[in-house]
Amino acid sequence: MKAPFSSYLDSITPALRELAGKLDSQYDYVSILSTDSAGFSLAVSQHSKSVSNSNMTTERGTVVRVCRNGLYSEYAFNDLDPDRVEQLADTLQAELDRQLRLLEATGSEVYETGILPDEPLELFVEKEAERLPEKMDLSELVDSFSALSDAGMKTIPGALDCGLRASSTHISKLFLTKNRFLRQSYVYTEGVIFAYAPNPDGELRTVYEGVSGCGGPEILDGLKEKLEAAPQTMREVLGAEKIVPGEYDIIVDPHAAGLIAHEAFGHGVEMDMFVKGRALGADYIGRRVGSDLVTMHEGAACAESVTAYAFDDEGIPAGDVIEIDHGILRTGICDALSALRLGTVPTGNGKRENYAHKVYTRMTNTVFDAGNDSLEDMIASIQNGYLLRGVQSGMEDPKHWGIQCILDRGYEIKDGRLTGKVVSPIIMTGYVPDLLGSVSMAGRDCSISGNGACGKGHKEWVKVADGGPYLKMKARLG
């Protein structure tokens, strides 16, 4: 079925048009983004259960962007009264004018920017979803999660708890300007199953597996399959040793490859950072940053994931950009305002945490292309190294291309064979061009995952997805 576009947003469209019309006479540019996204979050474990009709992407509100004399300003609110649009327009102008008086009092200069293009465009997209989160009877899900939690406690060695968490959001967004009227509706869902147990040193070790995608809560059916691998993974983690720090030949699984893609040349080519002179990537367009085996795509149109929108939060259609083409950095990703400032075109990567937050250039799907190698051949090619699986977190350094990835576990490889020894946890660090330059084999199949969220600095959390194939490279592990 099609995920239906919000009837609430349909109902306020005349008022939004009226608001835009009133502001058009006062400003050089006016756009409005309105959102109405409903969903749920659910957590079930042996010790507690919780359910809510809200999660990190549920929202209802509006943000107005205006430009006057080269200065872009925004007003975000969530109490629109369609019968009092004129008063709202006055309130908006008065509040922004108060800010301008403060800026004048402090002698603040403006980063003057041109007027955003506003070519006519209409778009109405309703994506497929078998079920809608806001219509779902959660009793079925609570029962199945409880059963999986009980099953995990029986099969996962030493588990102090086995739990499941899920969230699903039916996103509806409307964007309008004088010449644009865009509407989209889609559903994304994600879930994880996790368990934790103490190792012989008393340290609690956690294993988890996730499912995610563009679609309804039916995606969560995949968690049952994920539980099957958990007992063996827990045994490996509980018996894991500490790694001897050093440089190794490594193979990363598609999840870890995705984390590298995200941290290496995801953040590094967000072009709002170019405007500020905060990314080294600006100086490397057209230059080699990886081996011939490294080709990387980015864009909401790349995959039907948790971030597979049809247009971004600035009304730019979703893109599919080749950032790195056979090792050569070709381009970055860009929000509309940064594109205007840089004299380039936006790529559909202008995202907000929600309507109340500013737009930044943000990642969507960040994915390495597949190669022609088998995992078996990769393992056979390594004398002393590790196969790395599972991710915990990562951090980028776009100005200097340092990278930090914290990974779950490493499976030792000696003389072309897995020895059965496991190390955990692992901090992988390095210099991005060295890391990508060392990619010497790439697997045939890609997978993409979208559990978790990505911040900009220490805030602005948005959904992203990333992935790739198995990749062989060299890295420093600690």
Place this chain on the structure above:
Amino acid sequence: MIERIKTKLETLDCDAWELTEANRRGWEFYFIRHRLDQNRAVEVKSCSVKLFKELEDGRYLGSASGTIPPTASDEEIDERLASILYQAGLVKNPYYTLHDTPVDIPAKTDAVDVAGIAENFIRAVRGVAETESEDINSYEIFVNSITRHTLNSNGVEYTCTYPSCTLDLVVNARQEGHEIEVYRFFTSGTCDADALKEDIAAAMQCGRDRLKAVPTPAVGSVDVVFSTADAVSIYDYFLERMSAGMKVHKMSDWEIGNPVVEHAQGDRISLEVLSSLENSSMNYPVDAEGAPIRDRWLIRDGVAESYYGSRQFSQYIGLENTSLVNNVRFSGGSASAEEVRSGDYLEIVEFSDFQVDSMSGDIAGEIRVAYWHHDGEITVVSGGSVSGNMLDAARSMRFSRETRQYDTHVIPAVTRLQGLRITAAAQ
């Protein structure tokens, strides 16, 4: 909105409820260098509802929460409440009760001067001394006035207005065509201009030093000193393990009356909850469930004294008079900062990301800037990583008697963890 919902709750078949209405007025200013990139104003209202339903003759308590948008019609409010109530019947948790003691703390309703605080931030950042080789790349100022009105079906009610601010700032340092950046993220109640200028100057010094850094050498296991905001993660390991939630979920095995660190040879942790803390971004004295936040010890002289947490998890472990926590103070140790910094050690002042996992105790972070003190010499180093585990490191942990504040936390100014593993940087 809250009155509309209260009226509807009177006829709803729920056994108890909690409501929180939060109104946020925010002013935001984004600067590139010192030119204004964008200004933003935010007026957002939110209303969250939690409904409770007794199940199986009161053996269990079901609950579900949700939000009601301020634009919701009467029909939509009815639908949302009915949906939340239905979901409450699905979630079967062991029985507990809501807070029922009237709040004896006066409401805080003084208006927050959003414009005045914003002006102070702008002027404070402008007042930072910049040079040709060190300057401010960009900054984002967020000033919020937040009003929270919390009430429940037992008659508990409290309203509080408070300021909450963030400064997100990047400084650059350059030398002979090579430029580096240092990122800082400050949260606070209002603008403490002098403290900010000092912290920004320290960030510039950090950038200056990074320019002359050499790759972190293979030093093996060494003592590591923490003297920046990253140290908060170390102390949060102790705070989080005293939460009733971690206790109920068997993530913490710490018991009241027992030492939190067995065979401790270093300084002993003392941790107290504070009902308020000057210039904290979370200065509301009643928690989200209507419990007053009282000054009290969680850990004293290394011994667990009390847990903290939500009403649900606190009751599960037999606690009645507790609350969630906003502000905390860790007492200083036995030695001066100078004494803690004695001998050979690596003082890491800038990480890509520093993490201490409160469940596993794992310590991890990539080193961006550190000072390697060895045989009386100091070398600025960069790259590589630090790793270890708090289960080991806490035993010999030492910290200074001097303390300093990072927003909601007061912690020892200098902390030393022995024997952490250092992975060398690529040469």
